[in-house]
Amino acid sequence: MSSQTVPPAPGQSEFDQATVVRDRGDGRTFDIDIDGGWTVGPKPNGGYLLATAARAAGAGVLAAGTEHVHPLASTAHYLRAPDAGPAEVSVEVLRLGRGASQARATLIQGGEPCVDTVFTLGTLPRPEDAPSPWWTGPDPFEVAPYDDCMRIPAVPPGGEFTVSIMDRSEVRLDPSVLGFAVGEPSGRGDLRGWISFADGRPADPLSLLFFLDALPPATFELARTGWVPTLSLTTYVRAWPAPGPLRVRQYVQSVDQNRIDEVCELWDSAGRLVGQATQLAGIRIPDGVEPPSP
Amino acid sequence: MSSQTVPPAPGQSEFDQATVVRDRGDGRTFDIDIDGGWTVGPKPNGGYLLATAARAAGAGVLAAGTEHVHPLASTAHYLRAPDAGPAEVSVEVLRLGRGASQARATLIQGGEPCVDTVFTLGTLPRPEDAPSPWWTGPDPFEVAPYDDCMRIPAVPPGGEFTVSIMDRSEVRLDPSVLGFAVGEPSGRGDLRGWISFADGRPADPLSLLFFLDALPPATFELARTGWVPTLSLTTYVRAWPAPGPLRVRQYVQSVDQNRIDEVCELWDSAGRLVGQATQLAGIRIPDGVEPPSP
Numbered sequence: 367m368s369s370q371t372v373p374p375a376p377g378q379s380e381f382d383q384a385t386v387v388r389d390r391g392d393g394r395t396f397d398i399d400i401d402g403g404w405t406v407g408p409k410p411n412g413g414y415l416l417a418t419a420a421r422a423a424g425a426g427v428l429a430a431g432t433e434h435v436h437p438l439a440s441t442a443h444y445l446r447a448p449d450a451g452p453a454e455v456s457v458e459v460l461r462l463g464r465g466a467s468q469a470r471a472t473l474i475q476g477g478e479p480c481v482d483t484v485f486t487l488g489t490l491p492r493p494e495d496a497p498s499p500w501w502t503g504p505d506p507f508e509v510a511p512y513d514d515c516m517r518i519p520a521v522p523p524g525g526e527f528t529v530s531i532m533d534r535s536e537v538r539l540d541p542s543v544l545g546f547a548v549g550e551p552s553g554r555g556d557l558r559g560w561i562s563f564a565d566g567r568p569a570d571p572l573s574l575l576f577f578l579d580a581l582p583p584a585t586f587e588l589a590r591t592g593w594v595p596t597l598s599l600t601t602y603v604r605a606w607p608a609p610g611p612l613r614v615r616q617y618v619q620s621v622d623q624n625r626i627d628e629v630c631e632l633w634d635s636a637g638r639l640v641g642q643a644t645q646l647a648g649i650r651i652p653d654g655v656e657p658p659s660p
Numbered sequence: 661m662s663s664q665t666v667p668p669a670p671g672q673s674e675f676d677q678a679t680v681v682r683d684r685g686d687g688r689t690f691d692i693d694i695d696g697g698w699t700v701g702p703k704p705n706g707g708y709l710l711a712t713a714a715r716a717a718g719a720g721v722l723a724a725g726t727e728h729v730h731p732l733a734s735t736a737h738y739l740r741a742p743d744a745g746p747a748e749v750s751v752e753v754l755r756l757g758r759g760a761s762q763a764r765a766t767l768i769q770g771g772e773p774c775v776d777t778v779f780t781l782g783t784l785p786r787p788e789d790a791p792s793p794w795w796t797g798p799d800p801f802e803v804a805p806y807d808d809c810m811r812i813p814a815v816p817p818g819g820e821f822t823v824s825i826m827d828r829s830e831v832r833l834d835p836s837v838l839g840f841a842v843g844e845p846s847g848r849g850d851l852r853g854w855i856s857f858a859d860g861r862p863a864d865p866l867s868l869l870f871f872l873d874a875l876p877p878a879t880f881e882l883a884r885t886g887w888v889p890t891l892s893l894t895t896y897v898r899a900w901p902a903p904g905p906l907r908v909r910q911y912v913q914s915v916d917q918n919r920i921d922e923v924c925e926l927w928d929s930a931g932r933l934v935g936q937a938t939q940l941a942g943i944r945i946p947d948g949v950e951p952p953s954p
Contacts, residue, residue, distance in 0.1 A: 438919070439892035439940045441735035443762055443778045445755045460776055461739045465942075466891065468737055470776065482754055482764065482778055484737045486891045486940070490917070499916035501882055501951040503849055555797055588795055597760065597780045598733035600894040602940045604916050620933045622793035622898050623784070625732070627936055639914045642921055644938050646733045646780070646896045648759075657795040 372566060379567035380534055381576065384414065387422040387455060393429030394457050396422040400475075402450035404534060407527040409447040412481075412596045413579025414531065416442045419455050419471040419483045420575055426457030427467045427487055434467040434487040436571040440601045442483045447595075448475040460484075490571050493608045499638060506633040507615050509558040510540040518582065522547065535580050536564045536611070546586040553658030555584040555618035561632070562611040569607045569634075577612060578630045578643035584618040585626055589655050594626060594647035601643040610635035621657070624649055666860060673861035674828050675870065678708065681716045681749060687723030688751050690716040694769075696744035698828060701821040703741040706775075706890045707873025708825065710736045713749055713765040713777045714869055720751030721761045721781055728761040728781040730865040730900075736777045736893045742769040754778075784865050787902040793932060800927040801909050803852040804834040812876065816841065829874050830858045830905070840880035847952030849878040849912035855926070856905040863901045863928075871906060872924045872937035878912040879920055883949050888920060888941035895937040904929035915951070918943055 376382075384401035404414040419442070424435035453475040460468040466488040473481040490496070509515070515538035521528050539559035545552045561577050562569065569577070578601045583594045613633040618626050626649050632641035670676075678695035698708040713736070718729035747769040754762040760782040767775040784790070803809070809832035815822050833853035839846045855871050856863065863871070872895045877888045907927040912920050920943050926935035 439737070441737070441778065441892065441894060443733070443735070443754070443780060445762055460737070460773060468739055468776070479754060482762070484735065484776055484778065484892075486737060496917065499914055500945060501849070501915040503911070503913050555795070598735065598778075598894070598896075600735060600892070600938060602892075602921055602938075604914055604919070604921070617797070619797050619936070620793055620898055621795040622933070623790065625898070627896055627898070639916070642913070642938070644894060644896075644936070651794060 374565050374567055379563065380565050381563055381567055381573060385418045385421050387418065387425055389425060393426055396425065396455045396457065398453050398455055400448055400450050400453050403530050405450065405530045406593055410450065411531045411579065412442065412444060412599055413576040415473060415481050416440055416483060416579070416599060416601070417572055417575040419473050419481060420485060420572060422455035422457050423469040423471040423485045424487060426459055426469050427462065430459045430462055432462055432467050433489050436488055436490045436603060437485050437575060438466060438488045438603055439486040440483060440575060442481055442599045444481055444596050446478060446480050448473065448480040490603065490606045493606050493636065496605055502639055506613055506637055507558060509560070509613055512538060512560050512611060515540055515559050516544055531580055534564055536562050537581060543587055551587045551589055551658065553588065555588045557581055557584050557587060557616045559614055560611040561614045568609055569612060571603045571606055574603050574607070574632060574641035575601050577614065577632055578641050581614060581616045581630065584616045584628055585621065585649060588621070588658055591649060591651060591655065594649045596645050596647045599643065599645040601641065603641055605638055605640045607634035607640045608636040608638065612640070621649060668859050668861055673857065674859050675857055675861055675867060679712045679715050681712065681719055683719060687720055690719065690749045690751065692747050692749055694742055694744050694747050697824050699744065699824045700887055704744065705825045705873060706736065706738060706893055707870040709767060709775050710734055710777060710873070710893060710895070711866055711869040713767050713775060714779060714866060716749035716751050717763040717765040717779045718781060720753055720763050721756065724753045724756055726756055726761050727783050730782055730784045730897060731779050731869060732760060732782045732897055733780040734777060734869060734895045736775055738775055738890050740772060740774050742767065742774040784897065784900045787900050787930065790899055796933055800907055800931055801852060803854070803907055806832065806854050806905060809834055809853050810838055825874055828858055830856050831874060837881055845881045845883055845952065847882065849882045851875055851878050851881060851910045853908055854905040855908045862903055863906060865897045865900055868897050868901070868926060868935035869895050871908065871926055872935050875908060875910045875924065878910045878922055879915065879943060882952055885943060885945060885949065888943045890939050890941045893937065893939040895935065897935055899932055899934045901928035901934045902930040902932065915943060
């Protein structure tokens with residue numbers, strides 16, 4: 367976020383508004399309105415849908431009597447892409463525990479299940495109350511300073527469609543991974559940069575589910591290919607992030623038989639690994655597009 | 661596997677026998693018998709349960725009319741640990757597609773859901789028929805030659821309980837990551853070695869779900885701590901493995917607020933990344949146990 371931004375009042379941010387869930391009264395069925403401002407091309411972003419489902423799951427376990435509203439582990443399988451507009455989330459509490467609870471949430475539109483999610487939910491203390499990590503292996507990855515990174519626009523020059531999530535978030539990428547933007551991919555499928563909400567909303571556990579699926583595909587830096595439809599997305603929220611933009615990295619390990627994996631990491635301003643994700647996605651390699659040389 | 665082993669006839673291996681699913685006739689409910697020989701201490705191994713659920717899910721989509729029997733992406737949330745003995749798997753087909761299908765499978769024992777799983781299923785060609793990967797980033801990690809690695813026993817000297825999966829599989833670890841076995845962890849949470857079935861059964865897509873959760877916790881190499889109960893496990897099967905033992909690596913990135921993540925990779929004898937997993941697990945750090953110095 368730019369230093370001039372005044373953060374929105376709690377609950378009034380674009381993210382809070384777009385992920386509102388309305389309980390029909392049974393603590394199990396929640397009406398939602400899929401917001402057309404959180405899309406990649408014509409379709410809603412997968413991380414945004416996951417965050418909306420997580421909010422419903424959190425409300426579901428809260429209604430069932432626990433305080434476990436933070437999505438520690440989430441998995442989503444994408445069945446069919448919903449459209450912007452009304453939909454519902456059906457929540458089934460699977461287990462209520464002392465330290466964590468589990469719930470399934472299915473996003474349904476027009477009677478058709480669109481996203482199948484399962485959550486392990488718990489309660490994360492705010493950064494000022496959380497103990498330091500007991501052990502962390504690697505240091506945070508290297509990335510250029512925030513002001514040296516370049517913001518990704520919602521409509522890139524010559525782009526074929528609008529990626530409206532880039533107006534909701536502020537994704538700034540390291541200049542060394544921006545070759546794709548000028549048609550010269552680096553040959554390394556490894557994006558690094560910074561991410562925050564464009565309207566200044568502070569990051570919290572829920573928002574990490576969106577941030578973990580908001581970068582362009584890391585395959586953009588391998589060759590000229592398109593956006594990749596997610597089949598399965600898994601996220602872990604390890605801690606409530608300290609204030610400030612998050613350091614983000616997304617990389618691919620293998621492109622094999624029209625599928626890719628992508629790993630995403632989020633580190634906060636205090637140098638803590640706060641979010642992790644992995645996804646399996648489909649990819650179409652256009653005829654004649656060759657992989658980079660090793 | 662040792663070179664003397666004669667592989668079991670198809671369907672007769674310990675793994676095939678232990679993961680049998682018996683359709684009650686509706687293509688949706690499958691009786692299983694959780695085998696007491698696939699345990700860590702008193703409880704069944706999570707990867708073994710996931711593989712059994714995957715077999716039921718594959719049978720479910722096969723009954724529904726597709727050939728998508730291979731678990732490309734799997735997620736499991738562990739609700740409560742079942743005991744060895746009779747149980748059932750309830751399968752719900754979520755979507756039948758051209759290239760892939762999706763199904764949910766719930767492992768139930770005594771009327772209680774124990775493991776909630778969701779699969780993206782497809783059809784993987786055998787290694788001799790599969791195109792080479794389009795691109796792979798990193799080379800396979802370094803590991804000592806097979807014969808220089810040490811087999812993990814089911815009952816370690818002075819061990820407190822039996823890890824019977826070590827009799828079903830042959831897990832051989834690099835000597836450089838075996839400090840934990842003599843009470844001197846290396847301080848790096850990164851295990852490397854080789855894995856195969858003890859009875860010589862060849863690896864196939866289904867078996868990777870077990871292999872991806874069969875190593876000791878990578879935290880053993882950080883400090884004296886116990887086995888870690890998995891909360892959420894995600895696996896990707898990228899290709900049908902070529903014959904021979906698989907190269908396996910499992911590492912941890914962060915131990916934070918009594919939870920750890922672990923990443924597991926499997927590479928086959930042809931140098932292909934064939935399996936990937938990530939898990940979030942609980943950990944109890946005993947009083948007085950300090951992390952290794954950075």
